[in-house]
Structures are given as C-alpha cells and as structure tokens.
Amino acid sequence: MSARRPVFEVRELESLRAELERQAALAAAPRWNADPEDVQRSVARLVLTLVEFIRQLLERQAIRRMEGGTLSPEETEAVGVALMRLEETVRDIASRFGLEPDDLNVDLGPLGRLL
Amino acid sequence: MTPLTPRVYLYALLSGPPACEAGIGVCAEPLRVVAVAGLVALVGDVAEPPAPTAITLRAQDTVLRRLSAGIDAILPARFGTLVENDTALAEALDRRRPELARALERVAGCEQMTLRVWGECAAAAPHFEVAGGGPGTRYLAGRRRLHERASRVPELEPLRQRLGDLVREERAERHDRPPLLATVQHLVERGAGGRYVDAVHAAREAVAPWRVSVSGPWLPYAFGEEAA
Amino acid sequence: MRRGDHLREILETGDDSMLDLVDNLLTRGVVISGEVMLGLAGVDLIYVRLQAVLCAADRVEERSRHSRP
Numbered sequence: 001m002s003a004r005r006p007v008f009e010v011r012e013l014e015s016l017r018a019e020l021e022r023q024a025a026l027a028a029a030p031r032w033n034a035d036p037e038d039v040q041r042s043v044a045r046l047v048l049t050l051v052e053f054i055r056q057l058l059e060r061q062a063i064r065r066m067e068g069g070t071l072s073p074e075e076t077e078a079v080g081v082a083l084m085r086l087e088e089t090v091r092d093i094a095s096r097f098g099l100e101p102d103d104l105n106v107d108l109g110p111l112g113r114l115l
Numbered sequence: 116m117t118p119l120t121p122r123v124y125l126y127a128l129l130s131g132p133p134a135c136e137a138g139i140g141v142c143a144e145p146l147r148v149v150a151v152a153g154l155v156a157l158v159g160d161v162a163e164p165p166a167p168t169a170i171t172l173r174a175q176d177t178v179l180r181r182l183s184a185g186i187d188a189i190l191p192a193r194f195g196t197l198v199e200n201d202t203a204l205a206e207a208l209d210r211r212r213p214e215l216a217r218a219l220e221r222v223a224g225c226e227q228m229t230l231r232v233w234g235e236c237a238a239a240a241p242h243f244e245v246a247g248g249g250p251g252t253r254y255l256a257g258r259r260r261l262h263e264r265a266s267r268v269p270e271l272e273p274l275r276q277r278l279g280d281l282v283r284e285e286r287a288e289r290h291d292r293p294p295l296l297a298t299v300q301h302l303v304e305r306g307a308g309g310r311y312v313d314a315v316h317a318a319r320e321a322v323a324p325w326r327v328s329v330s331g332p333w334l335p336y337a338f339g340e341e342a343a
Numbered sequence: 344m345r346r347g348d349h350l351r352e353i354l355e356t357g358d359d360s361m362l363d364l365v366d367n368l369l370t371r372g373v374v375i376s377g378e379v380m381l382g383l384a385g386v387d388l389i390y391v392r393l394q395a396v397l398c399a400a401d402r403v404e405e406r407s408r409h410s411r412p
Contacts, residue, residue, distance in 0.1 A: 015295040017354045020366055063259045080251025167349045172368050193372035207375040330363045339373030
C-alpha cells in the first residue's frame with residue numbers, strides 16, 4: 001500500500017517546503033544557548049519567549065474557562081485586560097531588542113495538550 | 116545521560132498485540148511489544164535515536180504500515196520519541212491514558228487522507244459582533260475568534276458536501292501563506308481511499324477559485340489529539 | 344541545529360512525496376513528553392520535563408479535592 005502522489009506546481013511546492021521547515025523546526029525539542037557575541041539579546045529572547053509561552057497558555061485556558069462559563073463577567077474583563085496588556089508589553093520589549101514575533105518561537109503543540 | 120545508555124524508542128500505540136511477528140525497526144533493532152499503563156506500545160531498544168533522513172522516515176512509516184495490517188487501531192508516535200526505559204514510558208503514557216485510549220478507539224479501522232488547500236487569498240471569515248462587555252472582554256472574545264478561525268477551512272465546503280460521511284473526523288490547520296492556505300486531515304474508513312480521491316477530483320470545479328491536492332492513505336498520524 | 348540540517352536536506356533534495364511523509368512523522372505523530380534543554384556555550388546543562396511542571400489550575404484543584412487527607 002503506497003501513498004498516492006499529489007501533483008504540485010513549482011511555487012506550491014516551495015511554499016509547502018517552507019511551511020514544513022518552519023513547523024518541523026518548531027516541533028524539534030527546543031534548545032536555548034546564549035550567543036556569546038550578544039548575550040543581552042539572547043537573554044531577552046529567552047525571557048520573552050518564556051513569557052510569550054506562558055501568555056499563550058494563560059490565554060488558552062482563559063478562553064476555555066470563558067467558554068465553559070466558569071469565569072464571572074468581572075473575571076473575564078479583568079483577565080482580558082491583563083492579557084491584552086501582557087501582549088502589548090511583550091511586543092514592545094521585543095521590538096526594543098530588535099526581536100520579531102517570529103523570533104519568540106513558541107510551538108504549544110505538545111504542551112497545549114498538557115492543559 | 117551517556118549516549119551509550121540503551122534507551123527505548125517508541126514507534127506507536129496499538130489496540131492489541133500485532134497479528135504478525137514484530138520484526139525489526141529503523142535501527143535494525145528487534146521490535147518488541149509491551150503492555151504499558153494499560154496500553155500496548157510498539158518499541159525498540161536503541162543506543163541513539165535515529166536521525167531524521169529520507170531513509171529513516173520512510174523506514175519508520177513502512178514498519179508501521181506492516182504492523183498495522185493485522186491490527187484494528189494504530190497511533191503512530193512522533194518520529195524520534197525516546198524514553199529512558201519502560202518505566203519512564205509507563206509514566207509518560209499514564210498521564211495521558213484516557214485521551215490515548217479514546218484516540219485508539221477513534222482511529223480503529225481507519226486511515227488518513229491529507230488535503231492541501233491552495234490559493235492566493237483565504238475565504239472571508241464570518242464576523243461575529245460581541246455585544247457589550249468592556250475592552251478586556253472584547254479582547255478575549257476576539258482572541259477566541261482567532262483560535263476558532265485557525266482550524267476552520269470554509270474553502271472546502273463544496274468538497275465536504277460531496278464527501279459526506281466518508282469523512283469520520285477532520286483536523287484542520289490554517290497557514291494562510293499564499294499559495295498554501297491550509298492543511299486538512301480526514302479520517303476515513305480503511306479502503307475508502309479510492310472513493311475519496313474520486314470525490315476530490317469530481318469537486319475540482321466546485322472548489323474553485325481554490326485548488327485542492329490530496330495524498331494518502333496514511334496511517335492516522337494526525338488523530339492522536341482531540342479536535343481543537 | 345543538527346536536526347534542522349537533516350530536515351533542510353530532506354526538504355530540499357527529496358521528491359514531493361517526501362513532503363507529506365515528513366509532515367506526518369515529524370509534526371503529527373502522538374507526542375508523549377514536552378521537554379526543553381537549557382544550555383550555555385553549546386553545553387547542555389539542564390533538562391526540563393515540562394509536563395511535570397505545568398498543569399491546568401482547575402485540574403489541580405479538582406485533584407486536591409479528591410486526594411486522601
């Protein structure tokens with residue numbers, strides 16, 4: 001039993017390869033090593049990646065509870081404002097170090113299921 | 116952790132012991148089947164995890180296809196999944212036992228077809244207005260819409276109608292990086308691949324301006340998780 | 344990253360039937376552990392098994408209600 005081969009146009013193939021590279025890079029076990037040439041930026045990147053990771057976990061859980069009706073309207077508003085500010089703060093600090101959102105690579109894949 | 120410590124490489128979870136002899140794995144190691152945390156796992160003892168190359172990836176898929184022939188349900192593990200020993204494996208699986216057991220039931224007697232959706236522009240997303248609430252509530256509602264949208268592929272609606280109940284379950288992921296818009300996995304009954312591909316070809320015009328490509332059948336790699 | 348190099352090589356030289364194979368095996372199989380390796384100067388120093396550290400709060404509270412005193 002062999003897989004049927006799909007037919008692609010060249011541009012589509014390139015786009016698929018790029019996307020898979022991106023996803024598979026995220027899926028590999030993350031490693032952090034400080035770049036000795038720019039320790040500050042490396043540290044900032046690690047810290048912001050961790051904060052962004054936690055922010056995404058918090059956001060997912062908040063949405064889950066909002067959907068499940070276990071957050072009061074006041075709690076929903078308070079958590080929403082806090083998450084909004086957290087997102088802005090991460091973006092601001094990141095840009096000060098020349099970091100893009102993509103640099104804070106977070107694949108919640110496996111860990112998203114821990115919740 | 117020294118590189119010479121024998122480690123346990125996880126290939127898949129099974130609904131029961133395989134009908135045929137387990138044979139050898141990707142590193143030419145003998146495969147063994149072990150009942151662990153109330154689940155059945157297919158493992159091999161390796162000194163080092165295999166590196167992902169064209170050869171090893173194909174070899175792993177081949178090993179699993181061979182074993183799936185005599186088994187009702189198989190849940191492939193991610194390539195490169197290594198644990199220290201059977202005890203560590205039991206611990207890791209125990210944590211997720213209910214979901215994994217459910218996943219095995221879900222994929223029983225099924226295989227996976229993979230669709231890619233191509234186009235220059237995504238279909239417009241429906242816009243739901245959120246009544247009332249302060250800025251925080253609206254923000255959270257907006258994020259919720261974003262999460263929901265991430266797994267909706269409205270472009271496929273004409274095809275879904277033609278596929279009908281050929282499709283048991285769907286897992287979708289939007290990329291929105293033209294021309295690659297989304298990837299969709301469909302769980303179908305084993306043997307339904309031919310009818311599935313025919314339906315995709317028949318729906319070609321209906322799905323325009325988007326284009327859909329299909330591959331498969333595959334083992335149910337994407338159905339180990341609950342739908343988002 | 345060594346793994347990234349392997350992957351790039353497959354994706355650049357493999358035929359298009361490899362793409363879905365790579366996608367299935369490397370990004371879609373069941374994952375049973377989440378882990379991070381922290382290191383300095385290329386030396387792996389700390390291994391973190393994340394699922395031992397993270398769990399939804401309402402599940403934790405539910406568990407503590409059911410746990411023995």
